[in-house]
Amino acid sequence: MKRTPRDRLKDLTDFTSSAGFTPSLDQLWRDISSNDDSIDHSKTLENLLVAQNVLRPLKSNVVSSEEDVEAANALYAWLARISLPAAEFADSLEAAYSDNKEKSRPLTETLRNSQVRLSLGVAVLGYLNNAFPLDGADNAVDVVTSLASFTSERDPWTTAETRQIALSVLESCLCSRDGALGRSLWPVLEDVLKSRIKPLFAKTKNPAITAAGRKNFHPPPRPRFDMAAMDPETKPWKFGDVYATTVLEWILSRYLVEAHFPLLVPAILALIDDESLPFKVRGCSLLSMFLTPLKEGHSDILQRTNLSSVFEDALVPCFLSIPTITPEDESLQLLGAAYPALLSVLRIRYQNASSEQVKEQKTAKTNRDIYIRHVANILRTNVIPSFHHISSTTVAEDSLIASFPFPRLSTFLLEQINTLLPELGIHTTKYLQEIIPPVCTALANPFGPAHPPLLLAAVATARCVILNAHPRIWRWRGELLGALCDCWSHVIDEEDQFVEQAKKP
Template sequence: MPIIEELSDSNDDNSSSQPPPHHVTSEQQASAALDKALHIVRDEAKPIEARYHEILLQLTPLEIYFPSAPPRTVPAFEERILTLLRPHPALVPSIASIDDDDAKETSPALSLYHTLSVKLLRLLKPHTLTPTVDFALTVSSLTNPDDAFTSTEASTIAISLLNSNNPSRYPHDIVITGILKDTIKPLFTHRTVSATRITPAGRLAIRDTTANADLIVDNLPWSTTLPSVMAVLEWVISTGLTDADLETAWPLLIPPILSINDSHVIKLRTRGIGMITMLLKRLEMAKNDLLRRTGLGGVLWEAVERGLGYFPPLTAVKDCVAINRKATECLRLMARVREPEETERRAALLDRIVREGFVKGMVYAGEKLELVEVLVNGLNSVIEDMGVWAVRHLQAVLPLLSEILGNPFGTTYLPLLHKTLQAEQTAICTCWPRLSEHVPELLHGISACWAQILEDEQVPRMNQTKKQDLDALKTELRKTAAMVEAVMIALEKSEGNEASARWHEIKRSVIEVDPGFEGLFEGA
């Protein structure tokens, strides 16, 4: 339990010389201040910002009282502090405005609540005994700074308070019963498409009941009753649960996670995908085959894969970037958890990320370089995961990478070119036995990029930093060319002299186009 220390009384030597006529102990003063603050926060007649402003004035003396209080536990203080800490629903933007940055409802009370939450969290002391449901639920509400009502400072303090307890000190009756069953489960009674495909026991439903799904859910109970529910779920999954409780918690976790993930609000769906990733990491670390035994691998995969389908102009670029990155990470992990041994079946799952994520994404990404960079990063990771099975995608993927490298304005954003070369190098390393037929496409991309660098270097009085950046890119281009040559020479063993001879012919034809390309093959 957090220890809220009782305040010192009139025995203090510095204050006992002139006691007031009707002496009130410092504990009584603190208690009265908290009671007044609770009365203020419940006064619905006043605007929320006015209430928090008054509360801050009421609590100022507590910062003086509490540090000097004797080390005795006062549970009543903790209960009232936790009540004040709970984020008020008025602090949270409506569901309809979460994705609209231009129209986002920002409560003027947020900055006041940020200050108040930090002050109140600092009054709580690390627990030495088993904490209460109220403590775990309220403090975990403030662990994610992505929530509008949680500041970075408050998040740091809240995590520290929760981590001061060994996870084994959060017993079954707190996390499973108190938080998941009694608090969160009643808030997710609506049946989304994914939620209708599972049984109350958290297993795959035999009968298809998706026709009974609530397709449009605008008034979500948790958004007003417990607006911090996502932060609480994230804490429960990542820290609050022990490995032994994973199976018991499974049917209580999956429905709310899928309901959040099925939201039409992209930012909520992104958080939902993040929760699935956390849960999969726990299963992988514990070597738990719960995903296979419950038959929910396909349901979770489809729920997350939909996150790869958001592109401009219908979706803001930063939202596309966030959900694509999260979805790709989650699907890669899910492929490992679903098929830990069978590499071919795992590669078949990863095929879908390449097709639905990278190839389709490049059609819509256009000149949105931040999104293109995320797509290329994801492709690089997936190729590495697939190994030699990625060879079946080279015909579709390499021309898209060459297009990035050959963009006339590509050198204005060098990080993307570096990431693209890294993806090509990964493809060369993993798919080299079948690379011979793709060498012309590889050289097309790197030579086009090299030509653009040579053109940029003709600019008089080039910035020294820019010159160094271009030199670093040229080094990566040479490295890629050298890797291609090494592969062609290695293939000579199986193809006679044909592969090596073909490489020299290709290299000579490139240099004949422009002598400047000779520098591309230095060391190759």
């Protein structure tokens, strides 16, 4: 006669009542292993429910015997295996990280069932950590990998409760009892990178870097049509082990710069170079996270590894993802991550240099001059051309009237101009003939009041131009004053229309 979960729980309770005050992990594991069937979903759920009810009432650090220690390690190995997201979530993962609402789709019944199993597995891991702390487990690498897979709430397999449990267990392992940062888990994180993450991204070849994570000064030429880039087998992190990017993101939030640098660079570049926009966005966001401790620690590792140009070459193609080929929502999402990432790369590369390095360079090639040249190049070859590309100009009554079919993206690009101008400073004067036209076009647009953020961004940019280039701005006073007056007039007309409509019964 087949035993139900209730019968199994009753047997375990009777055993523990006769054996002592606390349940036996050894008995629990023997019961689970005798009923384990990785193919049968219902059997796995049954085992998880039994483990949850047995482990929930346990107090902390109750494991003492060798049998229970072995059982705890076996339970950790079992839970780490069944709590790892699988390839079935690959399609829904890309949609989950896209801002394009047309790609969003509800989870299928199969995926919802898998989500329930994964959530229950993480909950049981939390209870097991109370009884036998994770930092003492033999297979901590596998368990940390599984838990770190649930640290992003945007993942389709993660719920808010599951994420909270996973982060709580991971933080308890990273922090010792006295509140100081625990060092015992740092080797585990390095092992996770080396044994679990690096092999997944190693199949995505990038000739721009060496195996040591440095710039390859003699890269082999890429074929014109590289069909390997479309092969799913070269991207197991995308189509198979879908948890890899989330684990990488969690590790990036606490990595050691010098020790983990070569392990992180190939994975980040693989994400940025991917053809899927949601993965490009994650790659750009991870690059910004990756650069934060370099900036805070004034590290010169980008100079020593010559990787700044590699990151720049990877990021620049992202700026071509603009309408009409790319939807506005996805374009905003990608450009909003790519522009800050590139600016961070340039700042760290040319502003973190030591005084000795600056003295060794020629006067005309100082880091400041090179930095300004790169920023100006972004402004002139990416931001301003993109603004003109997404704006349409029509002829009406012998005048050119620019319209903005993508007002949110136009607003974003004006904000990027406003971000880059303070970096240029007085050098803004060199590029007034390129900066003034888009600003005046936005200000003078008769339909500007329909999207106020566009006008606000244009006014802020005009103010920044005036402050930066005041010695030469007088030459453009006619264009600027005319555009500002047009803007004022259009806003007043819009207000009058609102007042008239309000007076109507």
